[in-house]
Amino acid sequence: xxxxxCNRIALGAVLRAPLRTAMMLLATAIGVGAVLLLTSVGESAxxxxxxxxxxxxxxxxxxxxxxxxxxxxxxxxxxxDVERELTLDxxxxxQRSPYVEMLSPIVVGSMPVSYGGRERDTTVLGVSHDxxxxxxxxxxxxxxxxxxxxxxxxxxxxxxxxxxxELFSEQVAVGKWLRVGSRRCRVVGVLLTEGxxxxxxxxEIVIVPVAYAQALxxxxxxxxxxxxxxxxxxxxxxxxxxxxIIKQRHYGxxxxxxxxxxxxxxxxxxxxxxxxxxxxxxxxxxxxxxxxLIMNVMLVAVSQRTRxxxxxxxxxxxxxxxxxxxxxxxxxxxxxxxxAGLAVGYIGVFVLELTFTDFxxxxxxxxxxxxxxxxxxxxMIFGIMPARKAANLDPIAALAGRQS
Amino acid sequence: MIKLEQLCRNFQVGDQVVHALDxxxxxxxxxxxxxxxxxxxxxxxxxxxxxxxxxxxxxxxYWLDGIRTASMDDNELAVIRQKKIxxxxxxxxxxxxxxxxxxxxxxxxxxxxxxxxxxxxxQAALGRVGLExxxxxxxxxxxxxxxxxxxIARAIVIVVTHDPAIGRRAGRQIxxxxxxxxxxxxxxxxxxx
Numbered sequence: 036x037x038x039x040x041c042n043r044i045a046l047g048a049v050l051r052a053p054l055r056t057a058m059m060l061l062a063t064a065i066g067v068g069a070v071l072l073l074t075s076v077g078e079s080a081x082x083x084x085x086x087x088x089x090x091x092x093x094x095x096x097x098x099x100x101x102x103x104x105x106x107x108x109x110x111x112x113x114x115x116d117v118e119r120e121l122t123l124d125x126x127x128x129x130q131r132s133p134y135v136e137m138l139s140p141i142v143v144g145s146m147p148v149s150y151g152g153r154e155r156d157t158t159v160l161g162v163s164h165d166x167x168x169x170x171x172x173x174x175x176x177x178x179x180x181x182x183x184x185x186x187x188x189x190x191x192x193x194x195x196x197x198x199x200x201e202l203f204s205e206q207v208a209v210g211k212w213l214r215v216g217s218r219r220c221r222v223v224g225v226l227l228t229e230g231x232x233x234x235x236x237x238x239e240i241v242i243v244p245v246a247y248a249q250a251l252x253x254x255x256x257x258x259x260x261x262x263x264x265x266x267x268x269x270x271x272x273x274x275x276x277x278x279x280i281i282k283q284r285h286y287g288x289x290x291x292x293x294x295x296x297x298x299x300x301x302x303x304x305x306x307x308x309x310x311x312x313x314x315x316x317x318x319x320x321x322x323x324x325x326x327x328l329i330m331n332v333m334l335v336a337v338s339q340r341t342r343x344x345x346x347x348x349x350x351x352x353x354x355x356x357x358x359x360x361x362x363x364x365x366x367x368x369x370x371x372x373x374x375a376g377l378a379v380g381y382i383g384v385f386v387l388e389l390t391f392t393d394f395x396x397x398x399x400x401x402x403x404x405x406x407x408x409x410x411x412x413x414x415m416i417f418g419i420m421p422a423r424k425a426a427n428l429d430p431i432a433a434l435a436g437r438q439s
Numbered sequence: 440m441i442k443l444e445q446l447c448r449n450f451q452v453g454d455q456v457v458h459a460l461d462x463x464x465x466x467x468x469x470x471x472x473x474x475x476x477x478x479x480x481x482x483x484x485x486x487x488x489x490x491x492x493x494x495x496x497x498x499x500x501y502w503l504d505g506i507r508t509a510s511m512d513d514n515e516l517a518v519i520r521q522k523k524i525x526x527x528x529x530x531x532x533x534x535x536x537x538x539x540x541x542x543x544x545x546x547x548x549x550x551x552x553x554x555x556x557x558x559x560x561x562q563a564a565l566g567r568v569g570l571e572x573x574x575x576x577x578x579x580x581x582x583x584x585x586x587x588x589x590x591i592a593r594a595i596v597i598v599v600t601h602d603p604a605i606g607r608r609a610g611r612q613i614x615x616x617x618x619x620x621x622x623x624x625x626x627x628x629x630x631x632x
Contacts, residue, residue, distance in 0.1 A: 036549055044548070051536040342532060343532075343534055346528075346534065347545075349520065349528075350546045351518060351521025351522070351524075351549050351550065352517060353517045431488050431493050431494055
């Protein structure tokens with residue numbers, strides 16, 4: 036029997052039983068569609084989270100005091116842990132590295148701030164002028180901290196939006212003098228940026244020069260140094276150079292931890308890859324169910340067409356030919372179902388995109404390919420049993436419509 | 440040419456063994472027109488199934504055109520059926536979703552014949568049974584007689600060559616009784632078969 040004839044006969048059988056074909060198409064389509072949709076959701080979550088990290092800047096390197104391997108705690112979380120703290124001099128030394136484009140020392144603490152009769156506790160963030168550029172934050176009104184040496188502590192501050200509203204309501208804040216702890220400083224700007232990054236809520240802060248914050252909290256060390264490398268490719272060199280500079284300054288002791296956004300990003304990538312794969316696995320179960328359905332429908336087809344199988348055998352069809360015919364039929368059913376499933380999946384993705392406009396949903400190519408291949412494979416594998424059953428029929432009994 | 444030698448076909452029915460064909464000897468020459476008669480249960484269908492290679496005998500030998508078929512497996516028998524045997528079943532057994540042309544074409548499709556040759560042969564076979572005009576009709580669009588003629592066309596499409604002697608030679612009537620040949624008579628030549 037020729038390949039083309041086999042396809043033609045099997046296709047005829049598929050098309051001349053539209054209801055049966057439609058049911059099987061539906062089953063397979065739901066399976067394939069489910070894989071596409073669920074993996075799109077997983078992929079979308081991953082893209083969303085990486086997008087958030089990208090927004091933080093992937094050229095950034097963060098320096099903590101203390102070595103993370105020697106302590107189970109978060110480095111720098113407990114002042115007693117740190118053998119030698121990071122200082123403004125360390126920051127200045129790091130800034131001279133050719134692998135550092137800009138940096139900002141960071142000091143964080145909590146202080147009561149007040150204006151007029153209103154007072155509240157607020158996070159006070161001590162940074163330098165470059166901090167805003169590194170973070171990509173934006174100023175709403177006024178300007179950011181002046182570009183002065185780390186040591187200098189002009190009494191100026193920038194407010195987060197919530198802080199500004201709570202202390203000043205509708206009044207203009209820029210130019211007013213704010214009381215921060217025991218000191219006073221002049222408001223030079225209000226942030227436009229909102230939202231949380233690096234565990235700091237941009238709404239709920241007062242930003243002051245780093246030396247000012249050190250004086251305020253009466254400390255000499257730094258919480259962190261945030262560094263921006265010249266390019267993405269320089270990050271490893273930046274990391275190495277910073278470690279080396281600090282080591283030299285700290286008498287040969289490698290007592291800082293340098294982490295990159297990429298490391299964090301990679302971890303999240305891994306988590307979401309696993310999530311997407313798990314979703315794909317769950318959705319694949321529906322493909323196997325579709326395969327079982329194909330098997331059942333093919334078994335019914337064999338019983339319904341017992342006489343036809345008997346006739347084919349009488350006309351000289353070999354076992355192999357009968358199996359080929361029924362498997363080809365299963366193949367057509369499964370692949371049409373797979374194609375319908377791709378359509379269902381992409382329509383579903385489109386609907387998701389329209390519904391959740393903040394996210395982009397794209398089924399990963401591997402999931403699309405895998406869903407299609409698994410659909411066809413499961414249809415074929417589950418088609419083997421019915422095909423063999425047909426091939427094993429006794430021609431005389433089959434011609435009489437009996438199955439044995 | 441068909442030659443049977445001590446052919447037996449036994450069926451187990453409960454505790455009893457039924458000898459549907461009981462040590463049958465028979466020889467049929469090429470071109471002969473044979474009718475087999477007998478009461479029900481005399482073994483006609485069993486004999487035809489055995490001759491059509493749809494069923495394997497319990498014992499004995501069957502030579503078809505000099506080929507000994509008793510020792511062949513299912514696939515080898517299928518190939519011989521493909522090449523040498525045409526069936527016209529009592530209920531015709533046409534494939535309902537195929538039209539007359541496709542039904543007649545089916546044995547040649549299974550034999551893997553080239554489409555061009557198939558086309559020609561189907562046309563010829565449909566012509567011989569007078570159904571050229573019905574080639575695109577499915578069985579449910581044909582009358583009972585037309586369906587039978589499609590079945591005949593399908594049976595002769597591979598087997599029958601244009602031998603003018605066929606059907607005009609002397610006929611032969613075999614009567615069966617209890618799995619044995621009761622009588623075997625030559626008849627007058629059939630005219631207008």
